[in-house]
Amino acid sequence: MSDVASQFYADEFERVESLLPGAGNIQLDDQRKKALEYFLAQGLPTTRQENWKYTSLAALEKKPLPLKREQDHVEPSLAEILEVAVLPQAEHRLVFVDGRFAPALSKHALAVGVRAGALSSRVADRPDEGLPLSSPNHCALVSLGLALSEDGLDLTIPAGVSIHSPILVMFVSASAGHSVFPASAIHLAEGARVTLVEQHIALHNESAFAQILTRVTLDQDADLTHVKLQVEGERTIHLADTEVDVAARAQYHSVVLALGASIGREDLRINLNASGAHADLDGAYLPRKRMHLDHHTTVRHVSPNCTSRQSYRGILDEAGRGVFNGRVVVEKDAQHTDAQQSNANLLLSENAEIDTKPQLEIFADDVKCSHGATVGQLDPAELFYLRSRGIDEAAARALVTFAFAARVLSSLESQEALYSSLRKALFTHLPGGSVLEDLSL
Amino acid sequence: MLHIKDLTAEVDGKPILKGINLTVNAGEIHAVMGPNGSGKSTLASILAGRDGYEITGGSVMYQGKDLLDMPAEDRARDGVFLAFQYPVEIPGVSNIYLLKAAVNARRRHRGMQELDAMDFLSLVKEKVRFMEMDEKMLYRAVNEGFSGGEKKRNEILQMIMLEPTLALLDETDSGLDIDALKVVSKGVNSLRSPERAMILVTHYQRLLDYITPDYVHVLSAGRIIKSGGPELALELERQGYAWLTGDQKDAPSKGVAQ
Ligand SMILES: Nc1ncnc2c1ncn2[C@@H]1O[C@H](COP(=O)(O)OP(=O)(O)O)[C@@H](O)[C@H]1O
Ligand SMILES: [Mg+2]
Numbered sequence: 074m075s076d077v078a079s080q081f082y083a084d085e086f087e088r089v090e091s092l093l094p095g096a097g098n099i100q101l102d103d104q105r106k107k108a109l110e111y112f113l114a115q116g117l118p119t120t121r122q123e124n125w126k127y128t129s130l131a132a133l134e135k136k137p138l139p140l141k142r143e144q145d146h147v148e149p150s151l152a153e154i155l156e157v158a159v160l161p162q163a164e165h166r167l168v169f170v171d172g173r174f175a176p177a178l179s180k181h182a183l184a185v186g187v188r189a190g191a192l193s194s195r196v197a198d199r200p201d202e203g204l205p206l207s208s209p210n211h212c213a214l215v216s217l218g219l220a221l222s223e224d225g226l227d228l229t230i231p232a233g234v235s236i237h238s239p240i241l242v243m244f245v246s247a248s249a250g251h252s253v254f255p256a257s258a259i260h261l262a263e264g265a266r267v268t269l270v271e272q273h274i275a276l277h278n279e280s281a282f283a284q285i286l287t288r289v290t291l292d293q294d295a296d297l298t299h300v301k302l303q304v305e306g307e308r309t310i311h312l313a314d315t316e317v318d319v320a321a322r323a324q325y326h327s328v329v330l331a332l333g334a335s336i337g338r339e340d341l342r343i344n345l346n347a348s349g350a351h352a353d354l355d356g357a358y359l360p361r362k363r364m365h366l367d368h369h370t371t372v373r374h375v376s377p378n379c380t381s382r383q384s385y386r387g388i389l390d391e392a393g394r395g396v397f398n399g400r401v402v403v404e405k406d407a408q409h410t411d412a413q414q415s416n417a418n419l420l421l422s423e424n425a426e427i428d429t430k431p432q433l434e435i436f437a438d439d440v441k442c443s444h445g446a447t448v449g450q451l452d453p454a455e456l457f458y459l460r461s462r463g464i465d466e467a468a469a470r471a472l473v474t475f476a477f478a479a480r481v482l483s484s485l486e487s488q489e490a491l492y493s494s495l496r497k498a499l500f501t502h503l504p505g506g507s508v509l510e511d512l513s514l
Numbered sequence: 515m516l517h518i519k520d521l522t523a524e525v526d527g528k529p530i531l532k533g534i535n536l537t538v539n540a541g542e543i544h545a546v547m548g549p550n551g552s553g554k555s556t557l558a559s560i561l562a563g564r565d566g567y568e569i570t571g572g573s574v575m576y577q578g579k580d581l582l583d584m585p586a587e588d589r590a591r592d593g594v595f596l597a598f599q600y601p602v603e604i605p606g607v608s609n610i611y612l613l614k615a616a617v618n619a620r621r622r623h624r625g626m627q628e629l630d631a632m633d634f635l636s637l638v639k640e641k642v643r644f645m646e647m648d649e650k651m652l653y654r655a656v657n658e659g660f661s662g663g664e665k666k667r668n669e670i671l672q673m674i675m676l677e678p679t680l681a682l683l684d685e686t687d688s689g690l691d692i693d694a695l696k697v698v699s700k701g702v703n704s705l706r707s708p709e710r711a712m713i714l715v716t717h718y719q720r721l722l723d724y725i726t727p728d729y730v731h732v733l734s735a736g737r738i739i740k741s742g743g744p745e746l747a748l749e750l751e752r753q754g755y756a757w758l759t760g761d762q763k764d765a766p767s768k769g770v771a772q
Contacts, residue, residue: 457586462612463587463623466587468615472607473607
């Protein structure tokens with residue numbers, strides 16, 4: 074292992090090690106060191122690995138970015154944050170700036186017993202518990218994140234608590250040219266219910282690197298709607314690894330909108346661990362210019378009577394490139410599994426490209442599994458119909474494209490404010506979307 | 515208002531229209547009848563501006579302008595409206611959004627103020643009631659999952675919202691039961707005025723019981739082979755097209771004489 078990036082992050086680790094939350098606690102220090110060693114042994118993933126075949130991290134390999142130094146910190150103003158927030162009116166807002174919790178920009182009025190704040194505080198207060206993020210699933214990037222994470226979201230909703238208005242969590246890149254490693258732990262106890270809106274955004278259009286680690290645990294009958302809006306612009310490398318454990322009758326609903334990164338990669342693994350668990354995954358990716366947006370999902374049906382549905386939609390313009398790899402594993406005991414998957418793509422340019430692959434691994438015999446992938450262009454009959462009603466060609470294209478993408482939001486329709494904000498985010502990032510009129514009707 | 519002169523057109527090198535001549539004046543209703551495959555939809559589509567046809571000769575003037583030179587959207591804004599034989603489903607775009615965008619595009623073009631949300635809503639609701647439709651359809655995706663009859667009513671709803679100058683109705687009557695046919699005819703008749711003209715493309719005489727045309731033309735194999743008054747449609751119903759086209763398959767059938 075030769076590479077520049079490994080040496081670079083080994084040096085960074087040495088520099089920041091003693092500054093990390095809870096540093097000095099032997100167990101914690103050891104956990105971080107081991108993670109770093111694992112990363113150093115593996116190195117960054119390369120396209121020789123099946124899982125990374127279509128997504129090259131050569132840019133990161135060549136030019137790794139440092140963690141931010143304290144003296145470089147510039148706190149954005151609240152006005153700046155609210156201006157870019159997808160839900161500026163959110164009652165509960167937790168803001169992380171360059172990977173660290175920013176209490177002055179955050180506010181919440183959550184019920185007693187709800188813990189919503191900085192994971193660094195929890196780790197500093199109770200270092201003996203270690204990082205509540207460990208994953209049996211070893212991966213070099215996850216290990217790098219574990220070693221270098223300075224902070225992240227700590228969210229625990231106690232049993233039976235239902236939070237009615239969405240919690241907005243903003244990960245803001247304020248100063249360019251840095252690496253951030255936010256790591257978050259989310260736990261919904263029995264019957265808890267919440268909608269979490271995670272927004273990743275940059276206040277600059279320079280290079281940045283984010284390696285994001287998220288671990289979600291849903292106890293039985295819990296219900297989490299997890300929206301992720303990724304809009305960091307064309308020069309950010311955004312790699313996210315999310316693992317979700319879903320207990321009996323609990324529901325995990327993910328809506329991911331990947332709207333802008335030079336390289337964006339979402340690894341989303343869902344484990345349906347007990348009977349009646351359900352996962353609903355909706356996603357849209359809109360690569361344009363030279364963006365590369367990759368979604369790898371794994372839905373693992375461990376127990377009988379679980380259901381999952383995945384629907385991902387790609388809109389690929391200019392030299393944009395998309396990757397969708399949807400894996401469904403039905404384990405031996407997982408009888409009466411119902412697993413659906415679909416991936417539909419709209420290619421708007423000759424230079425755009427999509428690699429889509431379903432991957433079904435079924436070891437039980439009494440299961441219903443379906444999958445389908447399509448790649449198409451805008452339908453000329455639809456465009457003519459709209460034009461024949463006086464809608465000009467550019468608007469007709471934008472409208473049909475928007476309608477195609479917006480379907481991934483349809484499950485959020487009942488949450489009106491969120492739904493309309495996300496539709497707006499979607500159409501402002503859509504090829505030609507600016508010509509669309511107010512879509513609130 | 516509309517002057518079609520020696521219009522010839524082909525699709526994929528195959529001649530479809532072989533010299534159409536037709537003049538339509540303001541206030542007139544023309545019925546274009548003819549056997550399947552004779553080129554009726556092709557003519558209507560070319561007038562509305564659909565791509566994919568090669569115009570090999572002739573001209574079409576509309577209100578003194580070269581219609582064939584205008585993109586489809588400009589024709590629509592200038593008052594040309596096509597009610598589709600097969601209305602297109604547009605998933606994800608609601609009917610009300612399309613109606614509002616279409617009405618305002620036309621109003622802007624005429625130098626009128628756009629309708630605000632309230633005025634638009636009360637207007638559209640009134641028209642929906644007039645067409646005996648369910649208000650809920652306004653919030654459904656355009657034509658998606660609509661029955662054949664609902665689609666045709668929806669076309670007429672769009673038409674009466676847009677108040678076109680030249681309406682082209684392509685087989686709006688086909689697939690309608692008698693009640694739907696009455697409602698659709700009511701919609702069409704409500705637009706009759708001295709400033710407007712209509713071309714009704716139809717296979718059957720049935721529609722013409724409710725909307726009396728001023729002229730009837732028979733299109734066969736890409737040519738208008740006969741023109742006359744409303745009595746020509748009745749003649750066609752009795753005799754089929756065979757006496758005109760000389761083709762046995764165009765003889766009257768049960769389907770025609772219902
Ligand atoms: N897009 C097309 N591609 C190929 N052939 C076409 C196309 N549109 C129409 N045609 C042909 O042109 C002829 C006339 O069709 P059409 O105008 O639909 O007739 P009508 O409406 O009178 O039934 C038919 O032979 C049909 O097959
Ligand atoms: Mg036809």
